[in-house]
Amino acid sequence: EADIYQTPRYLVIGTGKKITLECSQTMGHDKMYWYQQDPGMELHLIHYSYGVNSTEKGDLSSESTVSRIRTEHFPLTLESARPSHTSQYLCASGKTGYYNEQFFGPGTRLTVL
Amino acid sequence: QKEVEQDPGPLSVPEGAIVSLNCTYSNSAFQYFMWYRQYSRKGPELLMYTYSSGNKEDGRFTAQVDKSSKYISLFIRDSQPSDSATYLCAMTRSGGSNYKLTFGKGTLLTVNP
Numbered sequence: 001e002a003d004i005y006q007t008p009r010y011l012v013i014g015t016g017k018k019i020t021l022e023c024s025q026t027m028g029h030d031k032m033y034w035y036q037q038d039p040g041m042e043l044h045l046i047h048y049s050y051g052v053n054s055t056e057k058g059d060l061s062s063e064s065t066v067s068r069i070r071t072e073h074f075p076l077t078l079e080s081a082r083p084s085h086t087s088q089y090l091c092a093s094g095k096t097g098y099y100n101e102q103f104f105g106p107g108t109r110l111t112v113l
Numbered sequence: 114q115k116e117v118e119q120d121p122g123p124l125s126v127p128e129g130a131i132v133s134l135n136c137t138y139s140n141s142a143f144q145y146f147m148w149y150r151q152y153s154r155k156g157p158e159l160l161m162y163t164y165s166s167g168n169k170e171d172g173r174f175t176a177q178v179d180k181s182s183k184y185i186s187l188f189i190r191d192s193q194p195s196d197s198a199t200y201l202c203a204m205t206r207s208g209g210s211n212y213k214l215t216f217g218k219g220t221l222l223t224v225n226p
Contacts, residue, residue: 043216048213100213105156107154
């Protein structure tokens with residue numbers, strides 16, 4: 001079944017640790033996105049990718065980095081986690097189309113102590 | 114001024130009520146308008162999309178766009194407890210930078226049995 005997956009779903013980690021949030025999709029989409037979502041706030045785009053070896057920063061500045069070595073995989077890395085990174089991280093993918101429909105994963109809820 | 118404004122609610126209605134959810138926007142370049150539904154601890158899922166002005170109906174859901182007023186609405190008829198979720202409006206331009214969606218904050222809806 002075509003889907004988009006995120007792991008872990010929940011992560012509690014101490015300050016200074018390096019973390020990688022995984023995102024994979026089996027829909028064959030060329031475009032992938034990372035959003036940050038805090039309670040009562042808009043979804044903020046932090047990274048996006050048009051395809052393999054293509055990554056761009058989004059509208060919200062983020063200390064995280066991403067890579068796109070394979071079409072289906074778009075991991076997000078924080079080299080040194082801080083409490084200010086505590087948030088919900090949502091991964092999405094989309095196909096080329098006129099209205100840019102995006103399909104979202106279930107999210108990773110990150111807490112940095 | 115934010116590009117998209119959405120009243121975050123919360124909105125609480127009895128089962129069977131007609132629900133009206135709204136967004137306003139400031140950027141006249143937006144051409145495609147979407148409504149996403151997000152259940153608790155899940156990623157958003159696309160509910161409906163419309164292009165330019167007009168209405169679109171899908172079962173109990175009707176989406177309306179009034180570009181002259183920069184105002185979009187989602188109506189839910191005969192609301193059910195299973196409709197309890199956060200509803201996010203989203204919109205995008207046509208043309209070159211069509212990879213990005215601009216989201217509202219979302220409106221939290223509770224339908225009480």
